Amino acid sequence: xxIRAAAEPDHDPIWRIxxxxxxxxxxxxxxxxxxxxxxxxxxxxxxxxxxxxxxAGRIGGTYILRPNxxxxxxxxANAAFMVAPDARGQGIGRAMAEHCxxxxxxxxxxxxxxxxxxxxxxxxxxxxxxLGFKIVGTLPVAFRHPEKGYVDVFVMYRSLx
Amino acid sequence: xxIRAAAEPDHDPIWRIxxxxxxxxxxxxxxxxxxxxxxxxxxxxxxxxxxxxxxAGRIGGTYILRPNxxxxxxxxANAAFMVAPDARGQGIGRAMAEHCxxxxxxxxxxxxxxxxxxxxxxxxxxxxxxLGFKIVGTLPVAFRHPEKGYVDVFVMYRSLx
Numbered sequence: 001x002x003i004r005a006a007a008e009p010d011h012d013p014i015w016r017i018x019x020x021x022x023x024x025x026x027x028x029x030x031x032x033x034x035x036x037x038x039x040x041x042x043x044x045x046x047x048x049x050x051x052x053x054x055x056a057g058r059i060g061g062t063y064i065l066r067p068n069x070x071x072x073x074x075x076x077a078n079a080a081f082m083v084a085p086d087a088r089g090q091g092i093g094r095a096m097a098e099h100c101x102x103x104x105x106x107x108x109x110x111x112x113x114x115x116x117x118x119x120x121x122x123x124x125x126x127x128x129x130x131l132g133f134k135i136v137g138t139l140p141v142a143f144r145h146p147e148k149g150y151v152d153v154f155v156m157y158r159s160l161x
Numbered sequence: 162x163x164i165r166a167a168a169e170p171d172h173d174p175i176w177r178i179x180x181x182x183x184x185x186x187x188x189x190x191x192x193x194x195x196x197x198x199x200x201x202x203x204x205x206x207x208x209x210x211x212x213x214x215x216x217a218g219r220i221g222g223t224y225i226l227r228p229n230x231x232x233x234x235x236x237x238a239n240a241a242f243m244v245a246p247d248a249r250g251q252g253i254g255r256a257m258a259e260h261c262x263x264x265x266x267x268x269x270x271x272x273x274x275x276x277x278x279x280x281x282x283x284x285x286x287x288x289x290x291x292l293g294f295k296i297v298g299t300l301p302v303a304f305r306h307p308e309k310g311y312v313d314v315f316v317m318y319r320s321l322x
Contacts, residue, residue, distance in 0.1 A: 022232070029234030069277060071183070072305040073190030073314070113300060115276070116230060137298015137316045139274060144233040153234070155298045155316060 001092065003099040006050040006062060011040055013059035014052065018043060021082045025146045027121050028080075049107075051099065053083075053092050060087035063096045065103055068113050077109040081124075093124075097131055104160060111159045118143045119152040133158040162253065164260040167211040167223065172201055174220035175213065179204060182243045186307045188282050189241075210268075212260065214244075214253050221248035224257045226264055229274050238270040242285075254285075258292055265321060272320045279304045280313040294319040 006014060018039045025032040034042075043064060044050050053061040061083040068078035079100050083092045104112050114133070117125060125135075137155030145151045167175060179200045186193040195203075204225060205211050214222040222244040229239035240261050244253050265273050275294070278286060286296075298316035306312045 025233055028232065029230030030232045032232060034231075069190035069303075070195075071189065071191045071193060072186055072279075072307070073277060073303060075305060076300070076303050111301070111303065113303070116234060118233075136300060139237070139297060139316070139318060140272070140320065142230075142234060142237050142272065142274070142318075144236060146233070155300070157300060157303075159301065 001053055001055045001060075001095055003051055003053045003096060006044070006052045010052050010059060010062075014043060014050075014062050015039060017059070017062055017082050017084045020085050027118055027124070029116050029143060049103065051096065051103075053096050055090075055092075058087075060084050060090065061092040061096050063100055065100055065107070067109075068115070075108075075110045077104045077107075077112045078115060079104070079112055080114075094127055094131075097127060101131065101158070101160065110161055111157060113158075114154075114156040116143075117154040117156050118145065119154055120145055120148055125154065125156075128156050128158075131158065162214055162216045162221075162256055164212055164214045164257060167205070167213045171213050171220060171223075175204060175211075175223050176200060178220070178223055178243050178245045181246050188279055188285070190277050190304060210264065212257065212264075214257050216251075216253075219248075221245050221251065222253040222257050224261055226261055226268070228270075229276070236269075236271045238265045238268070238273045239276060240265070240273055241275075255288055255292075258288060262292065262319070262321065271322055272318060274319075275315075275317040277304075278315040278317050279306065280315055281306055281309055286315065286317075289317050289319075292319065 022030045048066040052059045063081040067074040068076045133156040135154045136157040139153040141150035142153040183191045210226040224242040228235040229237045294317040296315045297318040300314040302311035303314040
């Protein structure tokens with residue numbers, strides 16, 4: 001598996017993954033009906049580094065890395081990860097997360113923060129904890145899960161120093 | 162004091178307040194050298210309600226109200242407040258915050274969240290607590306204060322139900 005910076009030819013596979021991930025509406029606070037144009041504008045926005053995980057010529061996942069805030073908050077990174085539904089269970093998420101921590105260090109960030117980890121997303125939370133992230137905040141019933149109703153959301157944080 | 166929706170003629174006073182507030186770099190995670198154009202684009206962005214506090218024909222403060230997230234997170238509002246440095250101590254911040262809670266209710270939000278309250282901003286924290294906000298998260302050394310160095314940041318949250 002190779003993780004590399006995304007480029008224009010990756011737009012199609014990234015959109016397929018993005019669409020499949022947000023369409024279920026159970027992990028991301030993103031409109032499940034977002035257009036391809038808006039999704040790609042978001043995923044390739046200003047100040048955003050976009051990466052893909054490629055294996056045997058196929059893109060199985062993608063992630064973004066960016067400053068979580070501007071000005072006096074720009075030393076803390078934010079990241080978001082998406083794995084193609086039919087490529088789960090292969091360690092792509094973990095490989096991207098490890099790559100992300102390394103990239104965040106290389107780019108000079110002092111910490112990585114996830115702003116919105118839905119509390120029912122247990123596999124993600126388990127992985128983030130294994131990688132040293134801690135829950136530093138709990139947002140009460142801040143997410144409307146399509147099956148479970150209003151559920152809590154975690155803010156997770158990992159220092160890189 | 163009248164608090165009302167902002168309009169185009171308010172751009173000048175809003176920019177003066179915005180610039181004065183972010184230039185000190187000690188409360189907002191915004192580039193202190195942000196341009197007028199970018200500042201107004203941010204303060205009047207898509208999905209954002211913008212308000213001003215007016216007294217005797219003078220704009221003493223401004224605030225924004227918006228969904229903090231999209232999709233399954235859009236029932237939680239986010240807000241940000243700015244008071245002109247020479248208009249502080251007159252209750253403008255409190256009046257705008259009370260107006261904001263009322264507007265958030267009227268617009269159907271279920272809660273209001275502040276994502277980035279710098280821990281050294283004691284007057285703001287005291288006001289938010291008086292208005293029913295609780296600290297639900299602490300982001301370790303997530304803000305670089307121009308005099309105090311790296312300081313913690315709070316996530317604050319208030320249910321409207």
